[in-house]
Amino acid sequence: MSGLLAGKRLLVTGVITDASIAFSVAKLAQENGAQVVLTGYGRLSLVERIARRLPEPAPVIELDVTDAEHLAGLADKVREHVDGLDGVVHSIGFAPQSCLGGGFLDAPWEDVATALHVSTYSYKSLAMAALPLMQPGGAVVGLTFDATKAWPVYDWMGVAKAGLESASRYLAMHLGKQGIRSNLVAAGPLRTIAAKSIPGFEQFETAWAERAPLGWSLTDQEPAARACLALMSDWFPATTGEIVHVDGGYHAIGA
Numbered sequence: 001m002s003g004l005l006a007g008k009r010l011l012v013t014g015v016i017t018d019a020s021i022a023f024s025v026a027k028l029a030q031e032n033g034a035q036v037v038l039t040g041y042g043r044l045s046l047v048e049r050i051a052r053r054l055p056e057p058a059p060v061i062e063l064d065v066t067d068a069e070h071l072a073g074l075a076d077k078v079r080e081h082v083d084g085l086d087g088v089v090h091s092i093g094f095a096p097q098s099c100l101g102g103g104f105l106d107a108p109w110e111d112v113a114t115a116l117h118v119s120t121y122s123y124k125s126l127a128m129a130a131l132p133l134m135q136p137g138g139a140v141v142g143l144t145f146d147a148t149k150a151w152p153v154y155d156w157m158g159v160a161k162a163g164l165e166s167a168s169r170y171l172a173m174h175l176g177k178q179g180i181r182s183n184l185v186a187a188g189p190l191r192t193i194a195a196k197s198i199p200g201f202e203q204f205e206t207a208w209a210e211r212a213p214l215g216w217s218l219t220d221q222e223p224a225a226r227a228c229l230a231l232m233s234d235w236f237p238a239t240t241g242e243i244v245h246v247d248g249g250y251h252a253i254g255a
């Protein structure tokens with residue numbers, strides 16, 4: 001088997017449609033020699049249907065990242081398909097409606113707690129659940145939306161992403177001794193289910209169209225997926241706690 005990820009075994013979370021960033025990651029990973037196991041949340045039969053559109057059939061394991069039993073059983077379920085993991089992709093985010101679209105000042109703690117549990121804490125939970133299957137050289141990769149700034153309408157999801165960025169650095173610190181890396185890809189706006197659930201998401205679309213030096217496609221998940229693959233490959237062996245921007249260069253440009 002040839003390709004950037006030849007022989008690597010990956011666990012990919014976050015496929016819900018074929019527009020999911022995770023779908024592009026899984027597809028490109030298979031095309032580049034990896035064996036892929038997916039996890040699905042909630043609508044398992046839908047995820048299984050989408051999984052059949054991949055170049056190779058990929059098994060789907062049920063995983064709600066807030067469910068302690070699912071997390072505890074994950075390693076054994078993955079072992080039914082592969083004998084270890086070289087890479088884990090966290091492509092998960094959720095915030096209740098009150099937390100988005102300008103509701104920052106009014107969102108109740110219960111809703112904020114849900115956003116942080118699913119979108120931030122789960123990065124550590126997923127990594128720990130997969131850890132028994134990992135060896136030195138392994139990598140965990142997640143997806144963020146540049147959290148160094150406050151964005152209109154992103155509100156508590158922005159706070160959750162700031163936490164995710166920090167959590168990735170802490171994971172890098174704690175898992176470094178075991179030779180395991182943790183890195184994030186900061187993607188520009190992409191039209192996925194998660195994005196469509198943000199009222200006012202169009203504001204990002206216009207901003208990127210006007211300012212990204214390289215231009216930006218709202219419907220091309222491949223650049224972000226390619227960066228995820230690169231970070232899980234053997235070509236970033238000494239990089240951890242890093243955030244790679246895949247945003248057409250938007251982050252580098254002043255207003």
Ligand SMILES: NC(=O)c1ccc[n+]([C@@H]2O[C@H](COP(=O)([O-])OP(=O)(O)OC[C@H]3O[C@@H](n4cnc5c(N)ncnc54)[C@H](O)[C@@H]3O)[C@@H](O)[C@H]2O)c1
Pocket residue numbers: 013014015016017019020021022040041063064065066090091092093094118143144145186187188189190191192193194195
């Ligand atoms: N779309 C964008 O503009 C954009 C930009 C930057 C970063 N991101 C991030 O990329 C990641 C993937 O999102 P996407 O844009 O591909 O959207 P998506 O809607 O296709 O994927 C989000 C996934 O999160 C999963 N999920 C939600 N709650 C879960 C739970 N409790 N347990 C397990 N899984 C759960 C959903 O099932 C879904 O598969 C997210 O972290 C998102 O914040 C997206």
